[in-house]
Amino acid sequence: MKNNKAIIFDLDGTLIDSVLDIALCMNEVLKELNLKSYEIEEYNYFLGGGIDVLVNNVLKNPSEELRQTVSEKFQAVYETTLHSNTKAYEGVCELLQELQNQNFNIGVLSNKPHKFTQGYVEKIFKEFNLKEVHGQKGHIPKKPDPTAAINIAKSFNVPCQDTYFVGDTKVDMQTANNANMISIGVLWGFRDEEELRQYGAKYIVKEPLDILSIIK
Structure with missing residues:
Protein backbone atom coordinates (compact mmCIF):
# COMPACT_ATOMS: atom_id res chain seq x y z
CA MET A 1 0.00 0.00 0.00
CA LYS A 2 1.40 3.39 -1.00
CA ASN A 3 2.35 5.64 1.89
CA ASN A 4 1.28 9.13 0.81
CA LYS A 5 1.62 10.97 4.12
CA ALA A 6 4.67 13.12 4.83
CA ILE A 7 5.78 15.67 7.40
CA ILE A 8 9.10 17.50 7.71
CA PHE A 9 10.32 19.10 10.94
CA ASP A 10 12.85 21.79 11.67
CA LEU A 11 15.17 20.69 14.49
CA ASP A 12 16.28 23.49 16.85
CA GLY A 13 13.31 25.25 18.43
CA THR A 14 10.88 22.72 16.98
CA LEU A 15 11.93 19.21 18.00
CA ILE A 16 14.75 20.05 20.42
CA ASP A 17 15.32 22.80 22.97
CA SER A 18 18.94 23.69 22.26
CA VAL A 19 19.14 27.41 22.94
CA LEU A 20 20.83 27.10 26.34
CA ASP A 21 23.77 25.07 25.06
CA ILE A 22 24.22 27.27 21.99
CA ALA A 23 24.09 30.43 24.12
CA LEU A 24 26.54 29.12 26.70
CA CYS A 25 29.04 28.13 24.02
CA MET A 26 28.77 31.40 22.13
CA ASN A 27 29.04 33.48 25.30
CA GLU A 28 32.17 31.55 26.21
CA VAL A 29 33.72 32.56 22.89
CA LEU A 30 32.59 36.19 23.16
CA LYS A 31 34.00 36.54 26.67
CA GLU A 32 37.30 34.99 25.59
CA LEU A 33 37.57 37.70 22.92
CA ASN A 34 36.42 40.49 25.29
CA LEU A 35 33.25 41.01 23.24
CA LYS A 36 29.71 41.67 24.42
CA SER A 37 27.88 38.55 25.60
CA TYR A 38 24.11 38.12 25.84
CA GLU A 39 21.36 36.85 28.09
CA ILE A 40 20.15 33.36 27.24
CA GLU A 41 16.70 34.50 26.09
CA GLU A 42 18.23 36.97 23.62
CA TYR A 43 19.52 34.02 21.61
CA ASN A 44 15.94 33.12 20.66
CA TYR A 45 16.21 35.94 18.11
CA PHE A 46 19.71 35.04 16.93
CA LEU A 47 19.00 31.46 15.88
CA GLY A 48 17.35 29.76 12.93
CA GLY A 49 19.69 30.59 10.06
CA GLY A 50 22.74 28.47 10.84
CA ILE A 51 26.14 29.42 12.24
CA ASP A 52 26.83 32.29 9.83
CA VAL A 53 23.60 34.04 10.76
CA LEU A 54 24.19 33.44 14.48
CA VAL A 55 27.66 34.97 14.29
CA ASN A 56 26.41 37.99 12.35
CA ASN A 57 23.62 38.53 14.86
CA VAL A 58 25.86 38.49 17.93
CA LEU A 59 28.58 40.65 16.39
CA LYS A 60 26.50 43.33 14.66
CA ASN A 61 28.32 44.26 11.42
CA PRO A 62 31.67 42.61 12.12
CA SER A 63 34.77 42.67 9.98
CA GLU A 64 35.33 39.55 7.91
CA GLU A 65 38.33 38.66 10.06
CA LEU A 66 36.35 38.87 13.31
CA ARG A 67 33.42 36.96 11.82
CA GLN A 68 35.75 34.18 10.77
CA THR A 69 37.48 34.08 14.16
CA VAL A 70 34.24 33.87 16.14
CA SER A 71 32.77 31.29 13.77
CA GLU A 72 35.81 29.03 14.04
CA LYS A 73 36.02 29.36 17.83
CA PHE A 74 32.30 28.72 18.26
CA GLN A 75 32.44 25.61 16.10
CA ALA A 76 35.43 24.39 18.09
CA VAL A 77 33.52 24.81 21.36
CA TYR A 78 30.02 23.75 20.31
CA GLU A 79 30.64 21.13 17.68
CA THR A 80 33.00 18.87 19.60
CA THR A 81 30.23 17.10 21.52
CA LEU A 82 26.47 16.60 21.87
CA HIS A 83 25.46 18.80 24.77
CA SER A 84 23.59 17.50 27.79
CA ASN A 85 21.22 20.46 28.22
CA THR A 86 19.74 19.90 24.76
CA LYS A 87 16.59 17.79 24.90
CA CYS A 93 8.21 12.21 21.44
CA GLU A 94 4.51 11.48 21.91
CA LEU A 95 3.80 13.31 18.66
CA LEU A 96 6.47 11.38 16.75
CA GLN A 97 5.13 8.09 18.11
CA GLU A 98 1.61 8.89 16.93
CA LEU A 99 2.85 9.99 13.52
CA GLN A 100 4.75 6.74 13.25
CA ASN A 101 1.62 4.84 14.28
CA GLN A 102 -0.24 6.63 11.48
CA ASN A 103 2.41 5.53 8.97
CA PHE A 104 3.72 9.03 8.21
CA ASN A 105 6.98 9.52 6.36
CA ILE A 106 8.89 11.75 8.81
CA GLY A 107 11.82 13.97 7.86
CA VAL A 108 14.04 16.54 9.58
CA LEU A 109 15.57 19.56 7.85
CA SER A 110 17.86 21.92 9.77
CA ASN A 111 20.34 24.70 9.12
CA LYS A 112 22.52 23.14 11.83
CA PRO A 113 25.56 21.41 10.26
CA HIS A 114 24.59 18.00 8.92
CA LYS A 115 26.82 15.97 11.22
CA PHE A 116 25.30 17.47 14.32
CA THR A 117 21.76 17.36 13.00
CA GLN A 118 22.22 13.63 12.54
CA GLY A 119 23.92 13.31 15.91
CA TYR A 120 21.11 14.92 17.90
CA VAL A 121 18.42 12.98 16.05
CA GLU A 122 20.24 9.71 16.70
CA LYS A 123 20.78 10.58 20.35
CA ILE A 124 17.33 11.92 21.22
CA PHE A 125 14.99 10.25 18.72
CA LYS A 126 16.68 6.93 18.01
CA GLU A 127 13.51 4.95 18.74
CA PHE A 128 11.64 6.62 15.90
CA ASN A 129 11.85 5.92 12.20
CA LEU A 130 12.89 9.34 10.92
CA LYS A 131 13.55 8.39 7.33
CA GLU A 132 15.23 11.54 6.02
CA VAL A 133 17.46 13.66 8.30
CA HIS A 134 19.38 16.54 6.74
CA GLY A 135 21.39 19.42 8.13
CA GLN A 136 23.39 22.13 6.42
CA LYS A 137 25.52 20.79 3.58
CA GLY A 138 27.89 22.83 1.46
CA HIS A 139 26.46 21.71 -1.87
CA ILE A 140 22.79 22.42 -1.03
CA PRO A 141 21.48 25.91 -0.20
CA LYS A 142 20.25 26.54 3.33
CA LYS A 143 16.65 27.18 4.25
CA PRO A 144 14.64 29.17 3.21
CA ASP A 145 15.78 27.85 -0.15
CA PRO A 146 13.31 25.03 -0.86
CA THR A 147 15.72 22.62 -2.57
CA ALA A 148 16.36 20.32 0.40
CA ALA A 149 12.71 20.26 1.45
CA ILE A 150 11.62 19.37 -2.09
CA ASN A 151 14.24 16.63 -2.23
CA ILE A 152 12.88 15.10 0.97
CA ALA A 153 9.33 15.11 -0.39
CA LYS A 154 10.56 13.47 -3.59
CA SER A 155 12.33 10.77 -1.60
CA PHE A 156 9.00 10.04 0.12
CA ASN A 157 7.23 10.05 -3.25
CA VAL A 158 4.72 12.54 -1.82
CA PRO A 159 3.76 15.76 -3.65
CA CYS A 160 5.00 18.95 -2.02
CA GLN A 161 1.47 20.34 -1.78
CA ASP A 162 0.52 17.32 0.37
CA THR A 163 3.58 17.57 2.64
CA TYR A 164 3.49 19.34 6.01
CA PHE A 165 6.46 21.49 7.06
CA VAL A 166 6.76 22.32 10.77
CA GLY A 167 9.01 24.99 12.26
CA ASP A 168 9.35 27.84 14.72
CA THR A 169 10.82 30.75 12.73
CA LYS A 170 10.22 32.86 9.65
CA VAL A 171 12.92 30.85 7.87
CA ASP A 172 10.81 27.71 8.26
CA MET A 173 7.62 29.39 7.08
CA GLN A 174 9.46 30.81 4.08
CA THR A 175 10.90 27.37 3.32
CA ALA A 176 7.45 25.77 3.44
CA ASN A 177 5.93 28.41 1.20
CA ASN A 178 8.85 28.36 -1.23
CA ALA A 179 8.45 24.58 -1.51
CA ASN A 180 4.64 24.81 -1.84
CA MET A 181 4.18 22.81 1.36
CA ILE A 182 1.62 23.15 4.17
CA SER A 183 3.25 25.33 6.83
CA ILE A 184 2.73 24.76 10.56
CA GLY A 185 4.26 27.29 12.95
CA VAL A 186 4.96 26.25 16.55
CA LEU A 187 4.86 28.58 19.55
CA TRP A 188 7.17 26.69 21.93
CA GLY A 189 10.31 27.56 19.97
CA PHE A 190 12.39 30.65 19.33
CA ARG A 191 9.86 33.09 17.85
CA ASP A 192 6.34 34.41 18.39
CA GLU A 193 3.00 34.09 16.63
CA GLU A 194 3.28 37.49 14.98
CA GLU A 195 6.43 36.52 13.09
CA LEU A 196 5.03 33.14 12.07
CA ARG A 197 1.82 34.66 10.70
CA GLN A 198 3.69 37.49 9.00
CA TYR A 199 5.73 34.96 7.05
CA GLY A 200 2.80 32.86 5.94
CA ALA A 201 2.10 30.16 8.52
CA LYS A 202 -1.06 28.33 7.44
CA TYR A 203 -1.50 26.86 10.92
CA ILE A 204 -0.25 27.83 14.38
CA VAL A 205 0.03 25.31 17.25
CA LYS A 206 0.72 25.80 20.94
CA GLU A 207 1.58 22.19 21.83
CA PRO A 208 3.16 19.38 19.78
CA LEU A 209 0.11 17.12 19.96
CA ASP A 210 -2.02 19.94 18.49
CA ILE A 211 -0.49 18.98 15.14
CA LEU A 212 -2.53 15.77 15.15
CA SER A 213 -5.76 17.71 14.76
CA ILE A 214 -4.36 19.44 11.65
CA ILE A 215 -3.18 16.34 9.80
CA LYS A 216 -6.38 14.33 10.22
Whole structure:
Protein backbone atom coordinates (compact mmCIF):
# COMPACT_ATOMS: atom_id res chain seq x y z
CA MET A 1 0.00 0.00 0.00
CA LYS A 2 1.40 3.39 -1.00
CA ASN A 3 2.35 5.64 1.89
CA ASN A 4 1.28 9.13 0.81
CA LYS A 5 1.62 10.97 4.12
CA ALA A 6 4.67 13.12 4.83
CA ILE A 7 5.78 15.67 7.40
CA ILE A 8 9.10 17.50 7.71
CA PHE A 9 10.32 19.10 10.94
CA ASP A 10 12.85 21.79 11.67
CA LEU A 11 15.17 20.69 14.49
CA ASP A 12 16.28 23.49 16.85
CA GLY A 13 13.31 25.25 18.43
CA THR A 14 10.88 22.72 16.98
CA LEU A 15 11.93 19.21 18.00
CA ILE A 16 14.75 20.05 20.42
CA ASP A 17 15.32 22.80 22.97
CA SER A 18 18.94 23.69 22.26
CA VAL A 19 19.14 27.41 22.94
CA LEU A 20 20.83 27.10 26.34
CA ASP A 21 23.77 25.07 25.06
CA ILE A 22 24.22 27.27 21.99
CA ALA A 23 24.09 30.43 24.12
CA LEU A 24 26.54 29.12 26.70
CA CYS A 25 29.04 28.13 24.02
CA MET A 26 28.77 31.40 22.13
CA ASN A 27 29.04 33.48 25.30
CA GLU A 28 32.17 31.55 26.21
CA VAL A 29 33.72 32.56 22.89
CA LEU A 30 32.59 36.19 23.16
CA LYS A 31 34.00 36.54 26.67
CA GLU A 32 37.30 34.99 25.59
CA LEU A 33 37.57 37.70 22.92
CA ASN A 34 36.42 40.49 25.29
CA LEU A 35 33.25 41.01 23.24
CA LYS A 36 29.71 41.67 24.42
CA SER A 37 27.88 38.55 25.60
CA TYR A 38 24.11 38.12 25.84
CA GLU A 39 21.36 36.85 28.09
CA ILE A 40 20.15 33.36 27.24
CA GLU A 41 16.70 34.50 26.09
CA GLU A 42 18.23 36.97 23.62
CA TYR A 43 19.52 34.02 21.61
CA ASN A 44 15.94 33.12 20.66
CA TYR A 45 16.21 35.94 18.11
CA PHE A 46 19.71 35.04 16.93
CA LEU A 47 19.00 31.46 15.88
CA GLY A 48 17.35 29.76 12.93
CA GLY A 49 19.69 30.59 10.06
CA GLY A 50 22.74 28.47 10.84
CA ILE A 51 26.14 29.42 12.24
CA ASP A 52 26.83 32.29 9.83
CA VAL A 53 23.60 34.04 10.76
CA LEU A 54 24.19 33.44 14.48
CA VAL A 55 27.66 34.97 14.29
CA ASN A 56 26.41 37.99 12.35
CA ASN A 57 23.62 38.53 14.86
CA VAL A 58 25.86 38.49 17.93
CA LEU A 59 28.58 40.65 16.39
CA LYS A 60 26.50 43.33 14.66
CA ASN A 61 28.32 44.26 11.42
CA PRO A 62 31.67 42.61 12.12
CA SER A 63 34.77 42.67 9.98
CA GLU A 64 35.33 39.55 7.91
CA GLU A 65 38.33 38.66 10.06
CA LEU A 66 36.35 38.87 13.31
CA ARG A 67 33.42 36.96 11.82
CA GLN A 68 35.75 34.18 10.77
CA THR A 69 37.48 34.08 14.16
CA VAL A 70 34.24 33.87 16.14
CA SER A 71 32.77 31.29 13.77
CA GLU A 72 35.81 29.03 14.04
CA LYS A 73 36.02 29.36 17.83
CA PHE A 74 32.30 28.72 18.26
CA GLN A 75 32.44 25.61 16.10
CA ALA A 76 35.43 24.39 18.09
CA VAL A 77 33.52 24.81 21.36
CA TYR A 78 30.02 23.75 20.31
CA GLU A 79 30.64 21.13 17.68
CA THR A 80 33.00 18.87 19.60
CA THR A 81 30.23 17.10 21.52
CA LEU A 82 26.47 16.60 21.87
CA HIS A 83 25.46 18.80 24.77
CA SER A 84 23.59 17.50 27.79
CA ASN A 85 21.22 20.46 28.22
CA THR A 86 19.74 19.90 24.76
CA LYS A 87 16.59 17.79 24.90
CA ALA A 88 13.28 17.13 23.18
CA TYR A 89 10.46 19.55 23.94
CA GLU A 90 7.70 18.12 26.09
CA GLY A 91 5.18 16.30 23.92
CA VAL A 92 7.45 15.90 20.89
CA CYS A 93 8.21 12.21 21.44
CA GLU A 94 4.51 11.48 21.91
CA LEU A 95 3.80 13.31 18.66
CA LEU A 96 6.47 11.38 16.75
CA GLN A 97 5.13 8.09 18.11
CA GLU A 98 1.61 8.89 16.93
CA LEU A 99 2.85 9.99 13.52
CA GLN A 100 4.75 6.74 13.25
CA ASN A 101 1.62 4.84 14.28
CA GLN A 102 -0.24 6.63 11.48
CA ASN A 103 2.41 5.53 8.97
CA PHE A 104 3.72 9.03 8.21
CA ASN A 105 6.98 9.52 6.36
CA ILE A 106 8.89 11.75 8.81
CA GLY A 107 11.82 13.97 7.86
CA VAL A 108 14.04 16.54 9.58
CA LEU A 109 15.57 19.56 7.85
CA SER A 110 17.86 21.92 9.77
CA ASN A 111 20.34 24.70 9.12
CA LYS A 112 22.52 23.14 11.83
CA PRO A 113 25.56 21.41 10.26
CA HIS A 114 24.59 18.00 8.92
CA LYS A 115 26.82 15.97 11.22
CA PHE A 116 25.30 17.47 14.32
CA THR A 117 21.76 17.36 13.00
CA GLN A 118 22.22 13.63 12.54
CA GLY A 119 23.92 13.31 15.91
CA TYR A 120 21.11 14.92 17.90
CA VAL A 121 18.42 12.98 16.05
CA GLU A 122 20.24 9.71 16.70
CA LYS A 123 20.78 10.58 20.35
CA ILE A 124 17.33 11.92 21.22
CA PHE A 125 14.99 10.25 18.72
CA LYS A 126 16.68 6.93 18.01
CA GLU A 127 13.51 4.95 18.74
CA PHE A 128 11.64 6.62 15.90
CA ASN A 129 11.85 5.92 12.20
CA LEU A 130 12.89 9.34 10.92
CA LYS A 131 13.55 8.39 7.33
CA GLU A 132 15.23 11.54 6.02
CA VAL A 133 17.46 13.66 8.30
CA HIS A 134 19.38 16.54 6.74
CA GLY A 135 21.39 19.42 8.13
CA GLN A 136 23.39 22.13 6.42
CA LYS A 137 25.52 20.79 3.58
CA GLY A 138 27.89 22.83 1.46
CA HIS A 139 26.46 21.71 -1.87
CA ILE A 140 22.79 22.42 -1.03
CA PRO A 141 21.48 25.91 -0.20
CA LYS A 142 20.25 26.54 3.33
CA LYS A 143 16.65 27.18 4.25
CA PRO A 144 14.64 29.17 3.21
CA ASP A 145 15.78 27.85 -0.15
CA PRO A 146 13.31 25.03 -0.86
CA THR A 147 15.72 22.62 -2.57
CA ALA A 148 16.36 20.32 0.40
CA ALA A 149 12.71 20.26 1.45
CA ILE A 150 11.62 19.37 -2.09
CA ASN A 151 14.24 16.63 -2.23
CA ILE A 152 12.88 15.10 0.97
CA ALA A 153 9.33 15.11 -0.39
CA LYS A 154 10.56 13.47 -3.59
CA SER A 155 12.33 10.77 -1.60
CA PHE A 156 9.00 10.04 0.12
CA ASN A 157 7.23 10.05 -3.25
CA VAL A 158 4.72 12.54 -1.82
CA PRO A 159 3.76 15.76 -3.65
CA CYS A 160 5.00 18.95 -2.02
CA GLN A 161 1.47 20.34 -1.78
CA ASP A 162 0.52 17.32 0.37
CA THR A 163 3.58 17.57 2.64
CA TYR A 164 3.49 19.34 6.01
CA PHE A 165 6.46 21.49 7.06
CA VAL A 166 6.76 22.32 10.77
CA GLY A 167 9.01 24.99 12.26
CA ASP A 168 9.35 27.84 14.72
CA THR A 169 10.82 30.75 12.73
CA LYS A 170 10.22 32.86 9.65
CA VAL A 171 12.92 30.85 7.87
CA ASP A 172 10.81 27.71 8.26
CA MET A 173 7.62 29.39 7.08
CA GLN A 174 9.46 30.81 4.08
CA THR A 175 10.90 27.37 3.32
CA ALA A 176 7.45 25.77 3.44
CA ASN A 177 5.93 28.41 1.20
CA ASN A 178 8.85 28.36 -1.23
CA ALA A 179 8.45 24.58 -1.51
CA ASN A 180 4.64 24.81 -1.84
CA MET A 181 4.18 22.81 1.36
CA ILE A 182 1.62 23.15 4.17
CA SER A 183 3.25 25.33 6.83
CA ILE A 184 2.73 24.76 10.56
CA GLY A 185 4.26 27.29 12.95
CA VAL A 186 4.96 26.25 16.55
CA LEU A 187 4.86 28.58 19.55
CA TRP A 188 7.17 26.69 21.93
CA GLY A 189 10.31 27.56 19.97
CA PHE A 190 12.39 30.65 19.33
CA ARG A 191 9.86 33.09 17.85
CA ASP A 192 6.34 34.41 18.39
CA GLU A 193 3.00 34.09 16.63
CA GLU A 194 3.28 37.49 14.98
CA GLU A 195 6.43 36.52 13.09
CA LEU A 196 5.03 33.14 12.07
CA ARG A 197 1.82 34.66 10.70
CA GLN A 198 3.69 37.49 9.00
CA TYR A 199 5.73 34.96 7.05
CA GLY A 200 2.80 32.86 5.94
CA ALA A 201 2.10 30.16 8.52
CA LYS A 202 -1.06 28.33 7.44
CA TYR A 203 -1.50 26.86 10.92
CA ILE A 204 -0.25 27.83 14.38
CA VAL A 205 0.03 25.31 17.25
CA LYS A 206 0.72 25.80 20.94
CA GLU A 207 1.58 22.19 21.83
CA PRO A 208 3.16 19.38 19.78
CA LEU A 209 0.11 17.12 19.96
CA ASP A 210 -2.02 19.94 18.49
CA ILE A 211 -0.49 18.98 15.14
CA LEU A 212 -2.53 15.77 15.15
CA SER A 213 -5.76 17.71 14.76
CA ILE A 214 -4.36 19.44 11.65
CA ILE A 215 -3.18 16.34 9.80
CA LYS A 216 -6.38 14.33 10.22
